[in-house]
Amino acid sequence: MMQVLSIQNGATTKECPPLGRLIVLTGPSGVGKGTLMRSLLQRHPELYYSVSVTTRSPRPGEIDGKNYYFISRNKFEQLVAQGEFLEWAEFAGNYYGTPREAVLKQIRAGKTVVLEIELEGARQIRASFPSALSIFILPPSFEELEQRIRNRGQDSEEAIARRLQCAQEEIKAAEEFDIQIVNDDLETAVNAIAAALFG
Numbered sequence: 001m002m003q004v005l006s007i008q009n010g011a012t013t014k015e016c017p018p019l020g021r022l023i024v025l026t027g028p029s030g031v032g033k034g035t036l037m038r039s040l041l042q043r044h045p046e047l048y049y050s051v052s053v054t055t056r057s058p059r060p061g062e063i064d065g066k067n068y069y070f071i072s073r074n075k076f077e078q079l080v081a082q083g084e085f086l087e088w089a090e091f092a093g094n095y096y097g098t099p100r101e102a103v104l105k106q107i108r109a110g111k112t113v114v115l116e117i118e119l120e121g122a123r124q125i126r127a128s129f130p131s132a133l134s135i136f137i138l139p140p141s142f143e144e145l146e147q148r149i150r151n152r153g154q155d156s157e158e159a160i161a162r163r164l165q166c167a168q169e170e171i172k173a174a175e176e177f178d179i180q181i182v183n184d185d186l187e188t189a190v191n192a193i194a195a196a197l198f199g
């Protein structure tokens with residue numbers, strides 16, 4: 001009888017789990033946020049990665065609905081007006097935003113949700129979700145950051161210049177965030193993120 005009761009209690013608990021956590025990963029373009037995220041998600045498939053909406057054109061190999069939801073500027077502005085974003089920002093000439101309802105649904109279900117977003121959006125999340133854990137990823141040096149963006153070979157010369165210009169400003173904001181992690185050796189950086197999340 002006791003056992004049956006405890007199973008029933010377990011079931012009740014499952015129906016109403018505690019709220020999940022919100023984690024924000026930010027840092028300059030090319031620092032390795034996407035690479036770190038992929039590695040983290042492989043190790044911890046229980047994490048929910050929030051797929052963002054953007055007006056940027058897909059890069060070769062990027063899949064709509066997996067890497068981003070690719071939409072037009074008009075449609076994006078419509079979604080902003082409807083309050084559909086938890087945060088959004090313009091970065092290097094394109095809009096990027098986090099779908100509000102999808103994230104809140106996962107948090108209500110008790111999931112840990114990870115956002116990989118740029119500085120302005122990360123600041124908005126810090127303001128609206130003070131309990132979110134925010135992590136700023138730093139490059140080992142500015143030269144290495146430029147090298148990584150170039151090696152990736154995905155951006156035009158103009159896009160590279162814009163990203164590097166933004167990066168200089170963004171790096172100055174690192175101290176605003178809860179934790180700073182230098183992405184020098186990839187494995188070490190992933191370990192540091194996992195330690196921040198799971199202690």
Ligand SMILES: Nc1nc2c(ncn2[C@@H]2O[C@H](COP(=O)(O)OP(=O)(O)O)[C@@H](O)[C@H]2O)c(=O)[nH]1
Pocket residue numbers: 027028029030033034052053056087088089091096097098116117118119120121122163
């Ligand atoms: N604010 C905000 N930034 C985002 C979002 N999704 C992606 N970003 C950021 O936008 C910046 C540009 O992303 P992307 O065009 O994919 O270039 P990449 O980071 O250099 O690969 C990066 O710093 C992303 O982290 C989002 O939903 N909101």
Ligand SMILES: Nc1ncnc2c1ncn2[C@@H]1O[C@H](COP(=O)(O)OP(=O)(O)O)[C@@H](O)[C@H]1O
Pocket residue numbers: 027028029030031032033034035036148149151152183184185186187
């Ligand atoms: N720790 C690292 N050491 C060397 N190269 C890295 C490291 N982390 C990422 N990279 C490389 O740097 C480039 C940019 O990484 P990416 O994840 O696209 O950055 P972001 O998402 O921040 O723009 C990619 O070519 C990636 O393979």
